[in-house]
Amino acid sequence: xxxxxxxxxxxxxxxxxxxxxxxxxxxxxxxxxxxxxxxxxxxxxxxxxxxxxxxxxxxxxxxxxxxxxxxxxxxxxxxxxxxxxxxxxxxxxxxxxxxxxxxxxxxxxxxxxxxxxxxxxxxxxxxxxxxxxxxxxxxxxxxxxxxxxxxxxxxxxxxxxxxxxxxxxxxxxxxxxxxxxxxxxxxxxxxxxxxxxxxxxxxxxxxxxxxxxxxxxxxxxxxxxxxxxxxxxxxxxxxxxxxxxxxxxxxxxxxxxxxxxxxxxxxxxxxxxxxxxxxxxxxxxxxxxxxx
Amino acid sequence: xxxxxxxxxxxxxxxxxxxxxxxxxxxxxxxxxxxxxxxxxxxxxxxxxxxxxxxxxxxxxxxxxxxxxxxxxxxxxxxxxxxxxxxxxxxxxxxxxxxxxxxxxxxxxxxxxxxxxxxxxxxxxxxxxxxxxxxxxxxxxxxxxxxxxxxxxxxxxxxxxx
Ligand SMILES: Cc1cc2nc3c(=O)[nH]c(=O)nc-3n(C[C@H](O)[C@H](O)[C@H](O)COP(=O)(O)OP(=O)(O)OC[C@H]3O[C@@H](n4cnc5c(N)ncnc54)[C@H](O)[C@@H]3O)c2cc1C
Ligand code: FES
Ligand code: FES
Numbered sequence: 001x002x003x004x005x006x007x008x009x010x011x012x013x014x015x016x017x018x019x020x021x022x023x024x025x026x027x028x029x030x031x032x033x034x035x036x037x038x039x040x041x042x043x044x045x046x047x048x049x050x051x052x053x054x055x056x057x058x059x060x061x062x063x064x065x066x067x068x069x070x071x072x073x074x075x076x077x078x079x080x081x082x083x084x085x086x087x088x089x090x091x092x093x094x095x096x097x098x099x100x101x102x103x104x105x106x107x108x109x110x111x112x113x114x115x116x117x118x119x120x121x122x123x124x125x126x127x128x129x130x131x132x133x134x135x136x137x138x139x140x141x142x143x144x145x146x147x148x149x150x151x152x153x154x155x156x157x158x159x160x161x162x163x164x165x166x167x168x169x170x171x172x173x174x175x176x177x178x179x180x181x182x183x184x185x186x187x188x189x190x191x192x193x194x195x196x197x198x199x200x201x202x203x204x205x206x207x208x209x210x211x212x213x214x215x216x217x218x219x220x221x222x223x224x225x226x227x228x229x230x231x232x233x234x235x236x237x238x239x240x241x242x243x244x245x246x247x248x249x250x251x252x253x254x255x256x257x258x259x260x261x262x263x264x265x266x267x268x269x270x271x272x273x274x275x276x277x278x279x280x281x282x283x284x285x286x287x288x289x290x291x292x
Numbered sequence: 293x294x295x296x297x298x299x300x301x302x303x304x305x306x307x308x309x310x311x312x313x314x315x316x317x318x319x320x321x322x323x324x325x326x327x328x329x330x331x332x333x334x335x336x337x338x339x340x341x342x343x344x345x346x347x348x349x350x351x352x353x354x355x356x357x358x359x360x361x362x363x364x365x366x367x368x369x370x371x372x373x374x375x376x377x378x379x380x381x382x383x384x385x386x387x388x389x390x391x392x393x394x395x396x397x398x399x400x401x402x403x404x405x406x407x408x409x410x411x412x413x414x415x416x417x418x419x420x421x422x423x424x425x426x427x428x429x430x431x432x433x434x435x436x437x438x439x440x441x442x443x444x445x446x447x448x449x450x451x452x453x454x
Contacts, residue, residue: 001336008297008314008360031361038317038356039337051314053361080350104426105407107338109350110357191425 003041007050014059017052018142018165024050026164031055032076035103035111036119060114060169063087069175072138075114075168079126080105082113091175094133094182094200098125101184104192114168117153120160123194123219127154129184130171131224132200132216137161138170145169154223179204183282185275186219189262195219196262197271201279208238208284215247215276220257220268227254230276239284247280248273297360303328304372312359318352319343321359322369330370330399334428341427344400345369351407370399379406381447385440393431400427405441414449417442 008031009024011017021028028050031037040046054060054076061074063085071091073082082088083099102108102116102125116126117137130137130150137148139162150171153161162168176182186198197220203213213234215227233250237243257268281288296311303326310325317336322328322345334340336355343354346368373379382402385391392398401424408415408423415423420441421434429437 002320003315003317006314007295008358010361010363031358034356034358034361035338035353038358041315042337042355051358053358055361100422104341105423106341106344106351106353106404106426107356110352191422 001042001044003038004044004047006041006048008053009050010053011057014057014140014169015142017054017057017167020052021165022142024052028052030118030167032112032115032118033078033110035107036115036121054167065091065175066172071173071175073113073171073173075170076112077114079103079108079111079113079116083108092133092173093176094129094184094202095126095173097182098129098184098200101125101186101188101195101198102192107192113171117171118160118162118168120154120158120223121194122157122222122224123196123198125184125186125195125198125200125218128198128200128216128218128224130173131226132182132202132214133173134214135174136172137168138172139163139166140169141166147172151226157222159223177204179206181205181283183279185279185282187271187275197257197268197275199272199275199279200224201283203283205239205284208240210234210237210239210243210280210284213283215279217255217272217275219262220255220272222258225255227251227276229254234280239280239286241286244277244280248276251276297363299360299363301362301365301367303367304369304375310359314358314360316359317355318345318347318357318359318362318367319354322354322367325359328369328371330374332396332399334396334430339426339428340397341400341404342397344403344427346373346403351403370402373403373406379403381444382406382409382440385444385447386437389436389440389443391433391436391440393429393433397427397429397431401429401437405437405444408441409445409448414445415441420445 029048031051031053060076089096135150182202184200186195198218200216204211217225229250230247257265300309319331332342334342345354
């Protein structure tokens with residue numbers, strides 16, 4: 001189908017973007033990569049009236065290191081840029097590993113991290129990765145900037161903590177600490193599809209002991225789901241098959257996946273258990289194929 | 293509502309100035325405003341890849357880019373890369389292996405394959421399949437397409453055709 005009739009305005013500066021957005025009213029939408037927004041318009045799932053194109057705002061661009069501990073990623077960084085950027089590959093391997101799982105090359109060339117987080121698809125990779133990495137979402141309105149922990153940013157199905165006329169300016173990630181390991185795994189029907197279920201995982205290892213493990217699932221709830229009980233079960237434990245089995249058992253109480261076109265809630269729980277075992281095995285350097 | 297937007301851009305090396313409806317996507321712009329019929333639309337919501345074209349050197353879904361947003365951009369289509377001879381070997385291999393059947397997916401397949409070989413001149417078959425996985429062929433000629441891309445990679449690297 002074709003998109004509904006629209007108005008289009010292009011902002012040259014951030015302050016102009018806020019002005020144009022106000023003028024266009026609360027139904028207007030920001031246009032970043034357009035890889036979700038233009039698809040929903042073609043389905044006529046939304047009728048925003050006006051699109052405010054923010055893609056040329058240099059204030060929202062760039063990937064840089066801030067001090068010794070933080071990587072700041074501008075909201076307009078595309079998936080493709082994340083995948084090839086040296087700072088990301090060196091300091092945020094989880095993000096670099098997630099990129100090839102997102103859609104296809106042609107979509108990754110335009111889709112942005114800000115758009116992915118603002119769209120808040122529960123099956124998307126980057127929201128779960130941001131939660132697993134304790135990222136901060138830098139939100140801006142015409143007057144102010146505030147930082148929202150990723151774990152509090154996703155508030156429901158396609159819903160975020162952003163307020164009216166507030167946008168994502170950047171995402172700030174703590175640089176991976178020495179000894180930190182990460183992994184992102186998913187099950188999808190076809191390469192490039194949104195995941196039926198996935199997990200973003202992080203831990204430090206002291207010998208074989210799991211320190212401060214993080215397990216954040218996607219595609220199994222209305223937002224990224226932090227598996228608190230499974231995490232508590234393995235924290236401080238040796239990464240052994242028995243520990244993995246205990247985490248799989250604990251996961252039952254962490255997840256309550258709604259049925260969707262990929263299967264029943266039970267099927268999704270099974271996917272999540274398999275992914276949990278594979279992720280822990282990978283983090284601990286165990287045989288992944290035997291762990292599930 | 294729906295006011296027209298003035299854009300000036302380069303399409304296959306030629307400067308083009310037009311006024312476009314805000315909702316017009318790039319492939320409709322190419323086909324309906326410029327008469328360049330080589331870029332196709334299948335699904336028009338990002339899934340099939342038939343609309344693949346290049347913007348500023350990178351492949352994109354033409355159905356998920358608004359023409360209005362392309363002021364100043366460089367667009368290249370299958371017509372442009374055919375005329376320049378850039379992908380002649382890929383085109384020859386597609387014909388030799390019957391990798392273009394009805395031809396509907398072919399422009400998108402060729403541009404996606406050219407993109408792969410630019411970034412990864414010696415891909416494995418698995419890498420070829422992965423890179424083409426967002427391009428659907430309704431005639432389901434996938435094996436012939438992968439064969440054609442593998443043959444071109446081998447030839448460009450001076451190896452025997454697999
Ligand atoms: C075929 C296909 C397959 C896909 N597969 C996957 C997949 O497997 N995994 C995945 O994660 N994604 C997938 N996507 C979606 C893709 O990752 C999108 O790039 C992403 O969801 C949205 O980013 P965008 O920059 O294109 O945002 P847009 O489409 O431009 O915008 C999306 C929404 O976010 C808002 N927005 C954009 N930027 C900002 C900002 N800075 N601040 C506030 N609001 C903003 C917009 O107003 C809009 O409501 C797929 C898309 C397609 C077409
Ligand atoms: S027409 Fe663009 S992806 Fe199908
Ligand atoms: S050749 Fe017919 S769609 Fe691919």
